[in-house]
Amino acid sequence: MRASRLLSILTTLQARERITAAELAASCEVSLRTIYRDVDALSAAGIPIYADRGAEGGYRLLDGYRVRLNGLSPSEAEAMFMAALPGPAADLGLDGAMMVAQTKLMAALPTNLRDHARRLRARFHLDAPAWFSQAEQPPHLRAIAGALLRETLIEIRYQSWKAEKHRRVAPLGLVLKGGNWYLAGCVDGSVRTYRVARVLACAVLDETFDRPADFDLVAYWQTATRRLEAELHPNRASLRVSPLGVKLLEILSQPSVKAETHVSEEADEDGWRIAVVPVGTSLQHAASDLLRLGPEAEVLDPPDLRQRMAELSQAMARRYRTAAGRRDA
Known part of the structure; x- marks a missing residue:
């Protein structure tokens, strides 16, 4: 365990121009006293580590000193494929290995590329889940x-x-x-x-x-x-949609549905247009998707879907009228 920690301290010093003992302690999850002992051990082994005092101080290596300690372990090599995905790497239990691998890579880069890598890491982030949804945490x-x-x-x-x-x-x-x-x-x-x-x-x-x-x-x-x-959207429905309905189709549709949706260029005198959209196999599935458009869409075809939309709309209207009557009573 200590040998691994010493290597981690050395690769961290190579990757960064200066780092404090407190930062090393937090990174290695050990006490400050342990870090002091480890740095002394590295110095005794001939590693040119210098301590700068003051507010801007910290440990650093002698300028130009390099040691080849950049071989990756199997788990670190696996983590490389997740380097841009810290969340998924953590899901797979590779977050610690990924951090070590990134440190080793940073240490192996020449100074100019190292600065570029830092800029990339500071300016790009991947958030995999869709909007308004949480990433799953499967237990197995x-x-x-x-x-x-x-x-x-x-x-x-x-x-x-x-x-x-x-x-x-x-x-x-x-x-x-x-x-x-x-x-x-x-x-x-x-x-x-x-x-x-x-x-x-x-x-x-x-x-x-x-x-x-x-x-x-x-x-x-x-x-x-x-x-x-x-298989999920094998059928087609013809809709009459308002200008807002066209925007809602763009916002609410899944990418595959959006790609197969066709909206006419011509609008009627009220600004409504005809759209043909993929819908699910069952009436309930299709109606549930289209209800998200609210009053900004009217189903024209097929007739059974139009009838189902009318039934659901009437049932909702009755429910809200009943609820309003109870509230006013």
Whole structure:
């Protein structure tokens, strides 16, 4: 443990021009006295560490001194692929490794590139979840990620839309989309997608599996999402929308729906236009989506969807009239 801490102190000193003992103590999660002892040990080993006193003081290395201590451990190498994603790295248990890896990389860079890297880190940030939603914190994510890296089978209890299921899965990949984690896993010879937050229980088995040599996670995910989007919105509805309704379609529609939505260029005398939008398979699903547009849209076709929208609107109006009457009584 101490050897690892000494290496961490040395790489930190190489990555930064000056750092205080308090900052080192906080970074290493040890006391100031421990840092003082460690710095003395490094100095005794011939490392040219200097202490500058005063308000702008701190520890620094002799100008130009370099030592090659930049080899990455396996977990740090894995964390490199998450370098721009501190939240997801923490979900996978790689946040500490990621910080160490970034420090080692910073130490290995020449001064001009090091300054550029600092500017990039200070000016860019990725917030993966969509607006007004929280990133999921699946309790079994780390166990699944560990099995994925070791290529061992897992047994999961999974809550699907219809029922609770038990599956024996060969984990092939994890994908983060919109703040949610998804597992691509092989079951009975076919690859399926599972939302990790719906995994109710997970047991990592000792049994290994042979990962398909031709499996491409990126290609699989692109195909699977296109298929899902097509299945969720296979039908079309014709709407009459107000100018505000056109803006709401742009704001509220999912990207796949937005891409397939067509709004006419011509407007009637009230400024309303005709829009053709993808809708779900069931009347309830389609009506629920379109109700978000409120009075700024009128369904023209198909007739059964128009009828369902009328029924829901009338039911809502009755409910609010009843509630207003109770309040006034």
